[in-house]
Amino acid sequence: MAEAVLRVARRQLSQRGGSGAPILLRQMFEPVSCTFTYLLGDRESREAVLIDPVLETAPRDAQLIKELGLRLLIWAGTPRSFLYPPDLSLLSLPVNTHCHADHITGSGLLRSLLPGCQSVISRLSGAQADLHIEDGDSIRFGRFALETRASPGHTPGCVTFVLNDHSMAFTGDALLIRGCGRTDFQPEALDSLTFLPLPWPLGFTVSTVEEERTLNPRLTLSCEEFVKIMGNLNLPKPQQIDFAVPANMRCGVQTPTA
Ligand SMILES: N[C@@H](CCC(=O)N[C@@H](CSS)C(=O)NCC(=O)O)C(=O)O
Numbered sequence: 001m002a003e004a005v006l007r008v009a010r011r012q013l014s015q016r017g018g019s020g021a022p023i024l025l026r027q028m029f030e031p032v033s034c035t036f037t038y039l040l041g042d043r044e045s046r047e048a049v050l051i052d053p054v055l056e057t058a059p060r061d062a063q064l065i066k067e068l069g070l071r072l073l074i075w076a077g078t079p080r081s082f083l084y085p086p087d088l089s090l091l092s093l094p095v096n097t098h099c100h101a102d103h104i105t106g107s108g109l110l111r112s113l114l115p116g117c118q119s120v121i122s123r124l125s126g127a128q129a130d131l132h133i134e135d136g137d138s139i140r141f142g143r144f145a146l147e148t149r150a151s152p153g154h155t156p157g158c159v160t161f162v163l164n165d166h167s168m169a170f171t172g173d174a175l176l177i178r179g180c181g182r183t184d185f186q187p188e189a190l191d192s193l194t195f196l197p198l199p200w201p202l203g204f205t206v207s208t209v210e211e212e213r214t215l216n217p218r219l220t221l222s223c224e225e226f227v228k229i230m231g232n233l234n235l236p237k238p239q240q241i242d243f244a245v246p247a248n249m250r251c252g253v254q255t256p257t258a
Pocket residue numbers: 033100101102173180181182183199235236237238239240
């Protein structure tokens with residue numbers, strides 16, 4: 001895992017945003033819920049965005065942000081995988097950012113640890129946050145921005161964040177590497193899942209749009225086949241769902257834990 005992450009980090013660090021400037025990127029991991037958290041920053045303005053923080057690792061993230069001399073503008077609830085798209089069209093597909101069911105967001109705690117930062121989540125999630133975003137909204141940090149793309153399916157409020165130069169997309173659980181998030185939490189969202197799909201059972205932590213388009217076993221299904229398979233997964237409910245969802249609807253834990 002460490003080797004793969006390093007390789008990804010080197011590749012990502014060579015990426016350039018729409019301004020042509022190198023972006024600062026860190027991919028971090030929370031092992032209990034297997035959540036990836038991403039830190040994106042502008043080296044010049046030192047402004048940064050944190051995608052999908054987890055409560056238990058929020059102190060780690062806050063420390064890194066301070067060590068790197070970054071100013072966290074916002075954190076956003078999002079994806080755990082990202083793609084390097086040679087073809088932009090797939091990015092307008094449903095990929096996500098959402099109210100998580102497998103862990104409590106670190107957003108509330110980060111608001112205490114890093115005064116001034118604001119929490120962000122989609123309006124359609126129904127969750128509390130300092131800022132609600134919708135499809136088409138841009139989250140700016142220095143010379144960069146994340147474009148918000150609605151990607152319902154895993155949950156109705158899922159969004160995907162696309163870097164403004166279209167070099168990366170953070171898809172959350174909507175689209176996973178070689179898989180996709182479950183769709184039984186909000187079955188009414190299934191209608192929008194015409195092309196979704198896929199997780200990272202093979203240990204991959206980065207992929208490309210082209211790879212998923214051709215190799216993702218769910219992306220290559222017909223809509224009817226996809227709905228049938230997703231409706232018959234019979235997965236056990238996430239272990240933390242009973243307390244994670246209520247907490248995440250309130251933006252996570254709001255005060256530092258003892
Ligand atoms: N075993 C873990 C995660 C269970 C789970 O349902 N995860 C979700 C994403 S988090 S909302 C999911 O969509 N999984 C896809 C799958 O195919 O399992 C736990 O209990 O926390």
